Amino acid sequence: MSEETGKPDVLKEVPELDLSDSIRDFAGTNAEYYAKTITKIQADTENIKFWNMAAALLGPVWSAARGLWSMFWLFTLGELVALVQIGKGIWGDLGAAKMAEAEKFTQRASELRIEAANGDNAATSLEIAENLESAAEIAIAEAQALGDNWWLYLLFGVTAFVVLRVVQGMYANRLYEMQYSRWLVNRSIPSGFNWNRLGYAIAILLFIVPLTLYRFTVSTPVSWTIDFPANKDYFTVSSNWLDGWFDRTADTGKEFFDAITLVAQTVLDTIELGLVDTPWPVVAVLLVLVAWRVASIRVAIFTAASLTYIGILGLWEASMVSIVMVGTASFFCILIGIPLGIWFAGNERAYTAARPVLDLMQTIPPFVYLIPIIAFFGTGKVPGVLATIIFAMPPVVRLTALGMRQVSPMVKEAATAFGATPRQILFGVELPLARPAIMTGVNQTILMSLSMVVIASLIGAKGLGQEVLVALQFVAKGQGILSGLAILFCAMMLDRIVQGRFQRQEER
């Protein structure tokens, strides 16, 4: 024990950790220099800059050769900006734009003078021509002034370039030390001075720099450097071919599409019978009661208030139609989505294949698949429901798969040990334990279905969406907001009722 501090001596005299050999391994070329510098940097607490001449002279080429790629790209961009300024200063025609303007003015003026000489509106024409000529003179003066400023560009460019090189020289060793620290734990991080990387960097610079300089410094660059060499014919041919394909598929698959329509229509009609054709007081009282029983009295009050809002503003029928569509879409999403989720949870390969499809269903703008849906199913409620299903199904699939995967393997093992069949494990263990996740998925699906109401109305689905759409077409602000609020209240009612049921069971 040391006498003053009472701390054990073991920690007082810490032997020095000598990393120089591993730094030499890391640096490769010029190993001694880096062994010394990196050791110094690691011992430094004052944030001293250790000048690296190679980095300052070679710039991005150095950082690339040493494998510091982020440094390479950052300073390549910076130096490019500086070089463009230098280029503009030396050979760029700085007043070109103004000169062109002046020329246009002079030309128009001389035209007007000829017209005046011909006697048409002589006085006015002459006046305008004089004005144009003086404007042209001003533009020429401005162009000359700009042209005289060439040295400013040159100065700025050179200064920026030098500053960038100095910064590289100052920070190169610091960055290289960080690279070394990362390399210690991850040997796939580039190390040493590599000629391939150097060649690669030079190739990139040779490609980028001259072209960019040319584009920004020459007043009228060749057109191919600006416009992508497009060929509109490719587009026409491809889209024509796709048109043909859609028409043929709609024709050959008619029975298939009709069958889908029939199934969706049946479910739609059944739910519609319940909500639209039943007298409104019955529906309203039932909805409030359901909210009260499965959720809470607060949700019931909220439901009653929302229904009153909808009813008094005359949006009752439109709202019920929307809820019918959302209900039908959610019904199919759950019917298809939960079994799919169960399958994906157990089959990694299938899930990997399906994941991009699910991403696509969620991210592709609905307008894109509205077109084929119209081609195959026509317009009306059923296509609206189908479009909604495409958009709203992914969450329930994903969350079912997630929930199934999160079931404790120990509990499944216990069930197996007591002789349970796979079926018994699925229904007795996995599904009950995955239920919170699945219910979240169902909830998401319902809300996403509601968000499709307006878009579905584009292809003829009636309901609240249509009210909003009409308001949009006639810029009827008030109508749009009132109908939009009705959609919001429908969504909140459904969400609260479903979630309330779910939370209540969680409390047990």
Next chain:
Amino acid sequence: MKDDVVIELKNAWKIFGTKADEAMQAIETAGIGKTEVLEQYGAVVGIADVSFNVRRGEIFCIMGLSGSGKSTLVRHVNRLIEPTSGEIWLLGQDVMKLSPSALREVRAKRIGMVFQHMALLPHRSVRDNVAYPLEIRGESKARRWNVSQHALGLVGLEGFEDRFPRELSGGMQQRVGLARALACDPDVLLMDEPFSALDPLIRRQLQDQFMALSEQLHKTTLFITHDLDEAIRLGTRIAIMKDGRIVQIGTPEEIVTNPADDYVRDFVQNISKLKLIYAHTIQVPIGDYVAAAGEDLSLSPRVSQDVDLDHLVDVAVTTNQPIVTTDEAGTEIGVVSKDRLLQGIKGGK
């Protein structure tokens, strides 16, 4: 005696990895070791050439440190893990030859299993958790609940039937686990470190409760533990495992007095021998005993040769004489002197 064997493993191997079968072949033909298996096949040896048998009614403890393969081993008995090679016999049936449905039948009717982390079903009440194995078998609800009530009574959990597992303490949850394993009245109990996750006091209570139950029910038990004290307290016989192999099998006394190698010796060093070693182990045959001057064995106390050292110490503090041991018929057969007794407490022999 053969039909008294309930569980038997013969040369069981388990190798984990995608190239398990090739690795197994290399082990059989070339006799390569564990490190070579990992290097050449990227496979891990779980259990290596394990053979043992468990007799009817005994508690067979498998003791080993973490990673020694003991939990892998116990899962072979009901084929939760398939062996790479070897034979597994349960109640005279070759477990490896069972069809999936026959295997499920055996699991449901013959085997009860208790897990380290309880593995109760969180969405079911305690009553329905215990009844779960019967539900799998398709018993009526009335029957399930009757049995469940009875099993909960056995483990002293009456009054908690309608609670959920999460409302119970760890010790109580594990009693539910035990009740669930007992509910199907199995021939065999597999216990995978059942008390390891509990704190020492509760563990001790549960061990006592388990021993009392075991005396009452006579279930053949394969008991996995990493705690030698526990193995010695509970086990009729103990198998010590290291790196997937069984190093030694024997009664607690054999293990303590005669460790097979340094590994086992290290373990048993600090175990109290008082209740493990019996007079017959340390006695000197009465014919070989040379009485010291002034000793008269006729004044010595008499005890059965089957008493343990704990009892001998109690007797020894009441007298200055060596203790004379007798057999069942009362014939004097040995002598335990104070020196001998002290040696026995210290070293076992």
